[in-house]
Amino acid sequence: MASTQNIRNFSIIAHIDHGKSTLADRILELTHAVSERDRVDQMLDSMDLERERGITIKAQSVRLSYTAQDGQTYQINLIDTPGHVDFQYEVSRSLSACEGALLVVDATQGVEAQTVANVYLAVDNNLEVVPVLNKLDLPSADPERVKDEIGEVLGLDASTAVEVSAKEGRGIAEALEAVIANIPPPPDTRDQPLSALVFDSWYDSFRGVVMLVRVKGGSLTPGQRILLMSNQKRFEVQELGVFTPKYQQVKSLAAGEVGVIIAGIKEIGDARVGDTVTLVERPATQALPGFREVKPVVFAGLFPTESGDYPALRDALAKLKLNDASFTYEPETSAALGFGFRCGFLGLLHMEIVQERLEREYDLDLVVTAPSVEYRCHTVGGEIKLIENPADLPSAGDLDFIEEPYIKATVHVPQEYVGAVLKLCEDKRGTQKGISYPSATRVIVDYELPLAEVVYDFHDKLKSVTRGFASFDYELGEYQRNDLVRLDVMVNGDPLDALATICHRESSYLRGRDLCRKLKELIPRQMYEVAIQAALGSRVIARTTVKALRKNVTAKCYGGDISRKRKLLEKQKAGKRRMKQVGKVEIPQDAFLAVLRLD
Numbered sequence: 021m022a023s024t025q026n027i028r029n030f031s032i033i034a035h036i037d038h039g040k041s042t043l044a045d046r047i048l049e050l051t052h053a054v055s056e057r058d059r060v061d062q063m064l065d066s067m068d069l070e071r072e073r074g075i076t077i078k079a080q081s082v083r084l085s086y087t088a089q090d091g092q093t094y095q096i097n098l099i100d101t102p103g104h105v106d107f108q109y110e111v112s113r114s115l116s117a118c119e120g121a122l123l124v125v126d127a128t129q130g131v132e133a134q135t136v137a138n139v140y141l142a143v144d145n146n147l148e149v150v151p152v153l154n155k156l157d158l159p160s161a162d163p164e165r166v167k168d169e170i171g172e173v174l175g176l177d178a179s180t181a182v183e184v185s186a187k188e189g190r191g192i193a194e195a196l197e198a199v200i201a202n203i204p205p206p207p208d209t210r211d212q213p214l215s216a217l218v219f220d221s222w223y224d225s226f227r228g229v230v231m232l233v234r235v236k237g238g239s240l241t242p243g244q245r246i247l248l249m250s251n252q253k254r255f256e257v258q259e260l261g262v263f264t265p266k267y268q269q270v271k272s273l274a275a276g277e278v279g280v281i282i283a284g285i286k287e288i289g290d291a292r293v294g295d296t297v298t299l300v301e302r303p304a305t306q307a308l309p310g311f312r313e314v315k316p317v318v319f320a321g322l323f324p325t326e327s328g329d330y331p332a333l334r335d336a337l338a339k340l341k342l343n344d345a346s347f348t349y350e351p352e353t354s355a356a357l358g359f360g361f362r363c364g365f366l367g368l369l370h371m372e373i374v375q376e377r378l379e380r381e382y383d384l385d386l387v388v389t390a391p392s393v394e395y396r397c398h399t400v401g402g403e404i405k406l407i408e409n410p411a412d413l414p415s416a417g418d419l420d421f422i423e424e425p426y427i428k429a430t431v432h433v434p435q436e437y438v439g440a441v442l443k444l445c446e447d448k449r450g451t452q453k454g455i456s457y458p459s460a461t462r463v464i465v466d467y468e469l470p471l472a473e474v475v476y477d478f479h480d481k482l483k484s485v486t487r488g489f490a491s492f493d494y495e496l497g498e499y500q501r502n503d504l505v506r507l508d509v510m511v512n513g514d515p516l517d518a519l520a521t522i523c524h525r526e527s528s529y530l531r532g533r534d535l536c537r538k539l540k541e542l543i544p545r546q547m548y549e550v551a552i553q554a555a556l557g558s559r560v561i562a563r564t565t566v567k568a569l570r571k572n573v574t575a576k577c578y579g580g581d582i583s584r585k586r587k588l589l590e591k592q593k594a595g596k597r598r599m600k601q602v603g604k605v606e607i608p609q610d611a612f613l614a615v616l617r618l619d
Contacts, residue, residue: 024205024206024207024208024210024275024276025205025208026092026093026094026095026205027094027095027096027097027205027206027276027277028094028095028096028097028119028120028199028200028203028205029097029099029117029118029119029120029203029206029234029276029278030096030097030098030099030118030119030120030121030122030150030199030203031098031099031100031101031111031114031115031117031118031120031121031122031142032044032098032099032100032101032121032122032124033101033111033115033121033122033123033124033138033139033141033142034123034124034125034126034134034135034138034154035125035126035129035132035133035134035135035138035491036102036134037126038124038125038126038129038132038135038154038155039124039126039154039155039186039187040100040101040124041100042154042186042187043122043124043152043154043184043186043192043195044082044098044100045186046186046189046192047084047098047192047195047196048082048084048265049189049192050086050189050192050193050196051084051085051086051096051196080099080100080263080265081097081098081099081114081117081220081232081263081278082097082098082099082100082263082264082265083095083096083097083098083262083263083264083277083278083279084096084097084098084264086196086200088196088197088200089197094200095277096196096199097117097118097277097278099114099117099118099278101114101115101138109346109366110346111138111141112141112145113219113220113293113294114219115141115142115145115147116145116217116219116234117217117219117234117278118145118147118234119147119148119203119204119205119206120147120148120149120150120199120202120203120204121138121142121147121148121149121150122150122152122195122199123135123138123139123142123149123150123151123152123176124152124154125151125152125153125154125166125170125181126154126155126166127153127154127155127156127158127161127162127163127166127183128155128158128160128161128162130162130165130166130169130459130462131166131169131170131173131174131432131458131462132432132491133430133431133432133491133492133493134491134493135174136173136174136430136432136493137493139174139176148202148203148204149176150182150195150198150199150202150203151170151176151178151181151182152181152182152183152184152195152198153166153167153181153182153183153184154184154185154186155185155186155187156183156184156185156190156191157185157187157188157190163181163183165459166178167179167181168459169458169459169462172458172459173458173464180198182194182195182198205276206275206276207275207276208275208276209236209237209238209275210237210238210239210274210275211238212237212238212275212304213237213238213298213299213302213303213304213305214235214237214238214239214240214246214297214298214299214302214304215235215236215237215238215296215297215298215304215307215308216233216234216235216236216238216240216273216281216296216297216298217233217234217236217294217295217296217297217308218231218232218233218291218292218293218294218295218296218297219232219233219234219293219294220232220293221291221292221293221342222342223339223342224282227258227259227282227284228282228283228284228285228286229285229286229287229290229291229342230280230281230282231280231281231282231283231285231291231297232278232279232280233273233278233279233280233281233297234277234278235273235274235275235276235277235278235279236275236308237275237304238274238275238298238299238302238304239272239273239274239275240257240260240272240273240274240281240297240299241257241260241271241272242257242258242259242260242271243256243257244256244257244299244301245257245299245300245301246281246283246297246298246299246300247297247298247299247300247303248290248291248295248296248297249295249296249297249298249303249304249307250292250295250296250307251290251292251295253290254300255283255284255285256283256284257281257282257283258282258283258284259280259282260272260273260279260280260281260282261279261280261282262277262278262279262280263280267280281297289338291342293342295307296308315364315496316346316347316348316363316364316365316366317364317365317366317367317393317394317425317471317475317496318364318365318366318367318368318370318371318391318392318393318475319362319363319364319365319391319392319393319394319408319409320362320363320365320371320388320389320390320391320392321352321354321357321360321361321362321363321388321389321409321518322337322349322360322361322363322375322378322386322387322388323354323357323358323359323360323361323386323387323388323389323518324360324384324385324386324387325385325386325387326385327358327359329384329385330358330359330360332382332384333360333361333378333382333384333386334361335382336378336381336382336384337349337361337363337378339382340374340377340378340381340382344374346365346366346370347363347364347365347366347370347374348363348364349361349362349363349364350362352409354389354411354517354518355515355517357387357389357518360387362408362409364408365391368391368475368479371388371391375388389518389519390518390519390521391475392408392409392410392472392475392521392522393408393424393425393471393472393475394406394407394408394425395407395408395413395422395423395424395425395504395522396422396423396424396499397413397414397419397422397423398419398420398421398422398423399414399418399419399420400417400418400419400420401418410506410520410521410522411517411518411520413506413522416557421501422501422502422504422522423499423500423501423502424470424471424472424499424500424502424504424522425470425471425472425496425497425498425499426468426469426470426471426497426498426499426500427468427469427470427471427474427494427495427496427497428453428466428467428468428494428495428496428497429445429450429466429467429468429469429474429492429493429494430464430465430466430492430493430494431445431464431465431467431482431490431491431492432462432463432464432490432491432492433462433463433465433486433489433490433491434461434462434463434486434489434490435457435460435461435462435463437485437486437487437489437490438455438463438465440485440486441465441482441485441486441490442465443485444478444481444482444485445465445467445469448469448470448473448474448478449469449470449473449524450467450468450469450470450473451467451468451469452465452466452467453466453467453468454466468497469494470500470502471496472522472523474494478492479492502524503524503525503526504522504523504524504525505522505523505524505525505528505556506520506521506522506556506557507520507521507522507523507528507531507532507535507554507555507556508520508554508555508556508557509535509536509539509552509553509554509555510551510552510553510554510555511539511543511550511551511552512550512551513551513553519535525556528556528561529561529562531554532554532555532556532561532562533554533561533562535554535562536552536553536554536562536563536564537564539552539564540552540564540565540566543566545566545567545568545569546566546568546569547568547569547571547596548568548596549565549566549567549568549596550565550566551563551565552564552565552566568596571592573588573589573591573592574588574589
């Protein structure tokens with residue numbers, strides 16, 4: 021068993037698309053962890069979704085062996101983390117398993133919003149941060165400017181930052197030497213009782229629940245009986261393993277190491293992320309501190325298109341929840357869509373990824389309702405209700421006022437686009453809180469914005485008005501009172517609860533009009549007229565009509581008296597009226613997401 025002096029545990033953190041996964045690939049090549057034949061791009065991104073979108077969704081750990089310039093061989097546990105703000109919980113969990121972090125900054129783009137957020141996460145976890153400048157091969161790279169930005173914005177000494185080109189494989193050995201020199205080894209606590217932090221887990225059809233742990237104290241071998249401290253459940257360890265990056269069995273896991281425990285856990289709820297594993301014979305006195313509980317900020321309904329798939333959706337959500345502890349779900353019923361689940365997500369991209377994973381990995385066909393946020397409703401009687409679904413809003417007579425959540429947004433943007441960003445934030449009912457100039461070309465704008473406005477299309481519009489150069493990060497702020505109303509959508513007089521939204525009274529008419537117009541394009545024509553209306557309470561504020569398909573009933577009338585044709589048309593008219601009374605309009609999936617794509 022190697023000494024902990026020769027172990028280094030670190031994460032790679034960065035803003036999205038700054039080259040984390042490419043750097044991880046080069047480190048795997050340098051340490052000969054993968055053969056030339058097995059080598060592919062984004063080695064640690066195992067999901068098809070990650071490769072298709074070019075983003076990291078799940079943090080992945082890998083154990084490597086590296087012989088340093090001092091002649092000693094080091095065991096390196098590397099964790100590649102996501103860069104998008106919606107997957108920040110993955111990053112915070114990964115950092116709890118490390119002593120240090122490799123901060124990758126694009127030498128052309130410089131410090132961006134998520135760079136700042138990830139560095140603060142690392143500092144909160146008392147980690148040693150080693151700055152690395154990537155993409156030095158690009159002609160527009162400006163390492164000196166970026167070093168100044170790192171010092172100015174992050175307060176880190178970047179004078180000795182390692183300069184690399186992950187694409188060309190330059191400077192990778194120097195980055196690993198910097199890790200060994202600057203990141204401290206884990207403390208040697210192998211003589212203490214076993215305590216291991218579960219920082220990831222997933223469900224395997226053959227082995228049950230698989231737990232990825234960082235051993236903080238003691239050691240563990242197969243055959244020993246373990247105790248999960250949150251629920252006091254006991255299991256026998258069947259197998260221990262590590263990823264190198266392929267799965268490989270090991271004979272033991274000791275303090276300072278990262279590895280996998282398989283203990284025949286069949287119940288998905290038993291192995292929770294953030295739990296502490298200890299031994300039955302010699303238990304630890306107290307559990308390790310878990311992770312900060314994350315609160316979902318975007319809520320949407322997930323419904324199976326076939327009502328018989330409801331049990332399959334319930335099981336799939338339970339398995340996915342084990343793998344991604346940052347989303348929540350609870351059963352919900354909709355008049356329009358039947359039985360389903362109300363799910364909470366960390367953002368729109370997170371919602372999209374969860375939906376795609378459910379459809380791909382569990383072969384489900386889903387309808388997703390328009391996302392909303394959690395409102396605080398104050399009733400006339402002084403009661404406070406938290407409302408995630410606009411359909412649950414109390415009636416106008418019982419309602420006193422509504423408060424909505426605000427966020428503190430930070431936008432990093434090149435100087436020439438500042439005006440466009442300020443206009444966009446003002447259009448979204450934002451309040452400017454500050455503006456600063458860390459360098460001659462970069463500007464940091466601080467705004468307070470209603471979360472509901474950000475959920476819809478803020479990120480897309482921000483990228484449009486700044487040609488993709490702006491980056492955006494946020495944290496939740498306080499609730500604030502506003503003049504908010506519920507906008508109902510009715511199709512043929514029947515309210516569609518799944519399309520109800522809560523919006524500001526000033527923008528309700530425009531949103532209602534645009535929504536009716538959008539639905540008119542999406543709802544297929546029937547044999548009768550379909551009326552689409554937007555209403556505030558009992559007052560209709562916008563309306564449009566999907567024209568009826570007309571069968572040519574007079575086609576077989578050759579000549580003759582006009583009254584004969586008129587009689588057929590009157591008969592058709594009466595039939596359409598009757599059909600309208602009993603007809604049911606099928607609403608396509610696109611209609612529920614139309615709320616998102618209003619111009």
